[in-house]
Amino acid sequence: MNDEYAGDSSQWAFGTGFEDPLAGVDTTVPQGVDPAELAAYCLMLGDDALIMSQRLSEWCSRAPDLEEDIALANMALDLLGQARLLLARAAAADPGVVPALPEGSPVPAEDALAFFRDAEQFRNVRLAEVENGDFAHVVVRLLLFSVARLALLERLRTSPDQVLAAVAAKGVKEITYHRDWAGRWFLTLAQGTEESRRRLETALEALWPYQAELLAPHTGFGVDPATLRGEVDVVLDQVFAVSGVERPGDAPPSDAGREPIGGTGRELPGGTGRDGAHTAALAPLLAEMQVVARAHPSGRW
Amino acid sequence: MNARDRAAEVARQVRDPEMPMLTLADLGVLRDVELDGGGEVVVSITPTYTGCPAMATMRDDLVHRLREAGFDRVEVRIVLDPPWSSDWISERGRAALREAGLSAPGPAPRRTGPIPLTLGPARSAPPCPRCGSAATRLTSEFGATACKALYRCTGCQEPFEHVKEI
Numbered sequence: 364m365n366d367e368y369a370g371d372s373s374q375w376a377f378g379t380g381f382e383d384p385l386a387g388v389d390t391t392v393p394q395g396v397d398p399a400e401l402a403a404y405c406l407m408l409g410d411d412a413l414i415m416s417q418r419l420s421e422w423c424s425r426a427p428d429l430e431e432d433i434a435l436a437n438m439a440l441d442l443l444g445q446a447r448l449l450l451a452r453a454a455a456a457d458p459g460v461v462p463a464l465p466e467g468s469p470v471p472a473e474d475a476l477a478f479f480r481d482a483e484q485f486r487n488v489r490l491a492e493v494e495n496g497d498f499a500h501v502v503v504r505l506l507l508f509s510v511a512r513l514a515l516l517e518r519l520r521t522s523p524d525q526v527l528a529a530v531a532a533k534g535v536k537e538i539t540y541h542r543d544w545a546g547r548w549f550l551t552l553a554q555g556t557e558e559s560r561r562r563l564e565t566a567l568e569a570l571w572p573y574q575a576e577l578l579a580p581h582t583g584f585g586v587d588p589a590t591l592r593g594e595v596d597v598v599l600d601q602v603f604a605v606s607g608v609e610r611p612g613d614a615p616p617s618d619a620g621r622e623p624i625g626g627t628g629r630e631l632p633g634g635t636g637r638d639g640a641h642t643a644a645l646a647p648l649l650a651e652m653q654v655v656a657r658a659h660p661s662g663r664w
Numbered sequence: 665m666n667a668r669d670r671a672a673e674v675a676r677q678v679r680d681p682e683m684p685m686l687t688l689a690d691l692g693v694l695r696d697v698e699l700d701g702g703g704e705v706v707v708s709i710t711p712t713y714t715g716c717p718a719m720a721t722m723r724d725d726l727v728h729r730l731r732e733a734g735f736d737r738v739e740v741r742i743v744l745d746p747p748w749s750s751d752w753i754s755e756r757g758r759a760a761l762r763e764a765g766l767s768a769p770g771p772a773p774r775r776t777g778p779i780p781l782t783l784g785p786a787r788s789a790p791p792c793p794r795c796g797s798a799a800t801r802l803t804s805e806f807g808a809t810a811c812k813a814l815y816r817c818t819g820c821q822e823p824f825e826h827v828k829e830i
Contacts, residue, residue: 387739440715448714543782
């Protein structure tokens with residue numbers, strides 16, 4: 364079928380791809396919107412997607428069966444796409460957020476943001492960065508993450524920033540699939556065997572302390588995640604009820620000596636991922652994700 | 665045919681790199697072809713899914729085909745709004761999908777307000793594109809590309825891919 368492409372070198376021009384995922388998109392910041400606030404907001408949502416995507420992609424070839432392996436890789440890809448657009452949007456709104464690179468470096472702004480910031484400059488929730496566990500762990504992580512992200516993107520479809528509104532409208536369709544996938548697996552594991560239920564409850568107990576951070580108040584531009592609490596609870600309670608799993612109590616991860624997964628006491632008192640206060644799991648994740656790009660700051664990909 | 669129409673005709677023939685039975689026009693990804701005052705062709709495309717890794721290949725293919733047709737200056741722009749919907753796949757595209765053994769999408773869900781959680785089967789399963797049997801079962805909502813789900817026909821026992829409704 365592809366004979367017509369035989370010997371056509373342009374067909375193999377991978378890696379010369381769109382330098383800018385917003386090529387041709389009008390990125391003028393609308394009147395009345397503070398560019399720095401818009402950039403900060405997009406960075407927060409973009410970092411959530413990027414770090415979650417990286418963790419999900421670590422599942423490649425490790426899922427219990429091929430279908431779920433493909434599912435996790437697809438979700439990682441959707442989130443990577445959202446991250447690219449959001450980081451590019453942040454850079455276009457406020458070029459001041461982009462780390463400086465050697466003069467003449469061809470690295471585009473979204474890559475500079477992804478590969479040339481250190482852990483404390485990332486604004487993702489800690490739920491996205493904690494180390495992977497078993498399959499129940501990724502199901503619970505995706506459920507908590509997707510329920511909150513879907514509620515937020517639904518509201519952002521009417522954002523005064525047209526770029527963010529468009530990213531949100533598209534993201535809603537994608538995250539709906541992620542959330543429902545996680546919800547179905549939550550139910551399946553809860554009602555499967557004693558072992559699957561034990562693992563699910565263990566994962567929920569480990570990850571629940573990070574849930575509140577998804578809904579932490581954010582002031583300035585954008586929908587405040589704190590206002591989503593009601594609708595997020597409705598969906599989560601629905602999953603818990605159908606699965607016959609008790610909703611865990613609310614205790615923030617920093618309370619009463621409760622150490623986040625992989626914690627080493629580096630966390631700032633009261634700080635969250637939104638403030639750049641991360642668990643010890645983020646730095647090794649970034650080291651792996653960034654090493655090649657940092658080795659070649661003037662490389663063209 | 666004027667130059668703009670000729671450019672549009674060339675762009676419409678470019679095929680999707682992941683589902684080459686479809687042209688970008690059939691898939692609904694090709695949104696606009698214009699000729700600006702300076703003779704540059706400006707092509708607008710939209711991603712099916714945000715992370716679609718085929719966008720760069722589509723861009724390269726469009727530029728290459730248009731250059732072959734004598735349009736030296738080509739710019740490919742991304743359009744994000746409104747987001748792509750499987751409803752935009754043309755009738756000809758749907759027929760081409762079926763011809764290739766893929767199941768074409770049904771109508772995309774139209775929603776207002778919060779999107780209800782679906783813990784059961786997401787939608788009525790599509791009929792088997794090979795044998796026509798209605799006895800099919802969802803294997804996974806996620807497939808070899810972002811836009812496809814995996815099903816199995818319990819009639820003829822064959823697995824098949826279904827282009828998802830979004």
